[in-house]
Amino acid sequence: MSRHPGRRTLQDLATAAGLSLAATSYALRGLRGSPATIQRVRELADELGYTVDPIARALASGRTGWVGVSGSLRDLWQQDLSVLLTRALRREGRFATIADADADPELERRIVEQFAAQRVEGALVSPVDPTADYWRLLDPSVAVVSIGDALLGRPGSSSVLFDNEYGVRTAFAHLAELGHRRVGLLAPALPSTPGRPAQLLSSAIAETLGIELIAIAAPAATTDAVDVVASLLAARDRPTGVFCLSDSLAFAVYRAARDAGLRIPDDLSVVGYDDHQLAVLVEPGLTTMAWDEDAIVAAAVEQLDSPGGAPLFRPELVVRGSTGSPR
Structure with missing residues (x-):
C-alpha cells in the first residue's frame, strides 16, 4: 500500500483496519487489543502516513x-x-x-x-x-x-x-557499628527553602548513636561540591566518615579525598543515599542506601x-x- 497525499485521519485508519474508531485509537496506543491487532494497526498507520494531531486530540477529548x-x-x-x-x-x-x-x-x-x-x-x-x-x-x-x-x-x-528516618538511621548505624564517632553530613544546599526531612532527622539520630555530627551544605552538582568538601577534609579534626544525602555529593567526596591524598575507606569512609548506577563503577564501590526506582x-x-x-x-x-x- 502506498502513502496517500494529505493528512490521514483516524477514521481513514479505522476504515482500513476494519475497526471502530475507539478500537483503532486504543490499538494504536497499545492500550487494548491483541498483539496481532496492535501490530496490524500500527503497520497500517505507517503505510497510510497517519500521525496523531495532538491539538485535535486535545480538543476532542479535553485531555x-x-x-x-x-x-x-x-x-x-x-x-x-x-x-x-x-x-x-x-x-x-x-x-x-x-x-x-x-x-x-x-x-x-x-x-x-x-x-x-x-x-x-x-x-x-x-x-x-x-x-x-x-x-x-x-x-x-x-x-x-x-x-x-x-x-x-x-x-x-x-x-x-x-522513609527517610529509616534510611538515615540505617546509614548512621552502619558507620557507628564500624567505630566511627565523628561523622560529616553532606546535604544539598537549598536556598530559601525549609530543611529537608532527611536533614532534619540526622542530628537527632546521630546523637542517639553517640555520633558527633558535622553538618555542611553543598551544591547539588558533583563538580560544584568538591571545593566545599575539600574544606571539610582539610580541617585538623576532620571526620573519619562522611554520610551524603545524595550519591552526587558522595562522588564529590571521592574527588576531594583523592585531591587531599586520603584513601577510601582507609582514611575516610563514605556513605551515599541513592544507589545511582555509577555507585558500582567508582573505586571502591560506594556503600549507599538504595531505592526501588x-x-x-x-x-x-x-x-x-x-x-x-x-x-x-x-x-x-x-x-x-x-x-x-x-x-
Whole structure:
C-alpha cells in the first residue's frame, strides 16, 4: 500500500483496519487489543502516513496527554528518575515535558506557572519547596503527584513518600557499628527553602548513636561540591566518615579525598543515599542506601489516574568497599 497525499485521519485508519474508531485509537496506543491487532494497526498507520494531531486530540477529548515532570536535574539520581518517569508515561500513550528546577524555589515557581499555561493534565514533581503556595497555581483538576515530600502547599495532592528516618538511621548505624564517632553530613544546599526531612532527622539520630555530627551544605552538582568538601577534609579534626544525602555529593567526596591524598575507606569512609548506577563503577564501590526506582515510578504514574494515595518506600543499605573501621 502506498502513502496517500494529505493528512490521514483516524477514521481513514479505522476504515482500513476494519475497526471502530475507539478500537483503532486504543490499538494504536497499545492500550487494548491483541498483539496481532496492535501490530496490524500500527503497520497500517505507517503505510497510510497517519500521525496523531495532538491539538485535535486535545480538543476532542479535553485531555492534552502532556504531563509535567519537574526536579533538580543537577542531581544524578533525579536525572535518572526523570528518564524513568518519561518512559513510563510514554508506555501509557502520554508525553512528558521535563523542567529543571535547579534547587531554586523561584525557578520552581516559574515552572509551575508554565505547567499551568501549558494546561498539562498532570504533574510528577520532586519539589524544591514542598511548603510553597505556588503549587496552588495548578488547577484543582490537574493531578499532581509529589515524589519524596508531601506538598503541604497544595493539600489533597498525591504523594510518593520516602522513609527517610529509616534510611538515615540505617546509614548512621552502619558507620557507628564500624567505630566511627565523628561523622560529616553532606546535604544539598537549598536556598530559601525549609530543611529537608532527611536533614532534619540526622542530628537527632546521630546523637542517639553517640555520633558527633558535622553538618555542611553543598551544591547539588558533583563538580560544584568538591571545593566545599575539600574544606571539610582539610580541617585538623576532620571526620573519619562522611554520610551524603545524595550519591552526587558522595562522588564529590571521592574527588576531594583523592585531591587531599586520603584513601577510601582507609582514611575516610563514605556513605551515599541513592544507589545511582555509577555507585558500582567508582573505586571502591560506594556503600549507599538504595531505592526501588521502578516501584517508585510505577506508584507515581498510577496516582495520576487514581489520586489520593501516599505509599511509603523504605531504602535498603547496600554495603560496598567505601566503608570500613577508622584507624
